[in-house]
Amino acid sequence: SQTIHQWPATLVQPVGSPLSLECTVEGTSNPNLYWYRQAAGRGLQLLFYSVGIGQISSEVPQNLSASRPQDRQFILSSKKLLLSDSGFYLCAWSPAYSLNYGYTFGSGTRLTVV
Amino acid sequence: GEDVEQSLFLSVREGDSSVINCTYTDSSSTYLYWYKQEPGAGLQLLTYIFSNMDMKQDQRLTVLLNKKDKHLSLRIADTQTGDSAIYFCAEGHAGGTSYGKLTFGQGTILTVHP
Numbered sequence: 001s002q003t004i005h006q007w008p009a010t011l012v013q014p015v016g017s018p019l020s021l022e023c024t025v026e027g028t029s030n031p032n033l034y035w036y037r038q039a040a041g042r043g044l045q046l047l048f049y050s051v052g053i054g055q056i057s058s059e060v061p062q063n064l065s066a067s068r069p070q071d072r073q074f075i076l077s078s079k080k081l082l083l084s085d086s087g088f089y090l091c092a093w094s095p096a097y098s099l100n101y102g103y104t105f106g107s108g109t110r111l112t113v114v
Numbered sequence: 115g116e117d118v119e120q121s122l123f124l125s126v127r128e129g130d131s132s133v134i135n136c137t138y139t140d141s142s143s144t145y146l147y148w149y150k151q152e153p154g155a156g157l158q159l160l161t162y163i164f165s166n167m168d169m170k171q172d173q174r175l176t177v178l179l180n181k182k183d184k185h186l187s188l189r190i191a192d193t194q195t196g197d198s199a200i201y202f203c204a205e206g207h208a209g210g211t212s213y214g215k216l217t218f219g220q221g222t223i224l225t226v227h228p
Contacts, residue, residue, distance in 0.1 A: 006156075044157075044202070090156055092157075099216075102149075103216060104159070105149075105157040106156050108154070108155065108156045
């Protein structure tokens with residue numbers, strides 16, 4: 001069966017420090033991968049999505065970047081964090097060419113920038 | 115572009131039925147989903163419905179789709195305190211440049227009182 005792993009679960013980082021959040025998927029190949037941010041426990045903002053290795057689409061221009069170095073690995077990064085980067089970050093995957101089961105989400109990373 | 119709207123809050127008594135409503139604007143939506151998010155966790159797919167269906171029932175959950183009015187609802191029968199969570203409506207497309215991308219509503223906070 002397919003599983004998605006996201007870490008760390010919580011992170012407290014000072015302003016100006018770098019960021020690296022990692023997400024991996026097991027049990028499938030060539031998944032579509034997504035990074036979302038959720039502010040104040042409410043709506044989801046799509047940050048990046050990827051349909052293949054090295055293919056990244058950015059939905060919102062910002063202080064963050066994403067990379068997909070391997071088929072089932074998706075990384076969210078920042079060179080210098082801002083206070084406004086605080087939030088709950090969710091990684092998700094979906095099968096390529098199928099929406100039958102929507103997205104499967106990871107358990108999330110709570111990022112607090114201080 | 116696509117837009118999905120939900121009421122922000124719903125409060126019910128334990129044992130009553132809950133009805134969470136959602137409207138969407140894109141008439142070409144193929145799939146419609148309901149997700150549940152418990153505090154500090156990722157989103158969990160509850161159920162989904164294809165656009166060629168009017169209703170889907172799964173144990174205590176009933177999804178109704180009015181395609182003419184672009185209205186989706188989730189009814190939870192015999193609501194329990196464990197049903198307290200944020201519920202997200204989402205729509206997706208099969209085909210075209212939007213393939214594989216879901217649009218989420220802002221979420222409805224369901225509070226169940228004993």
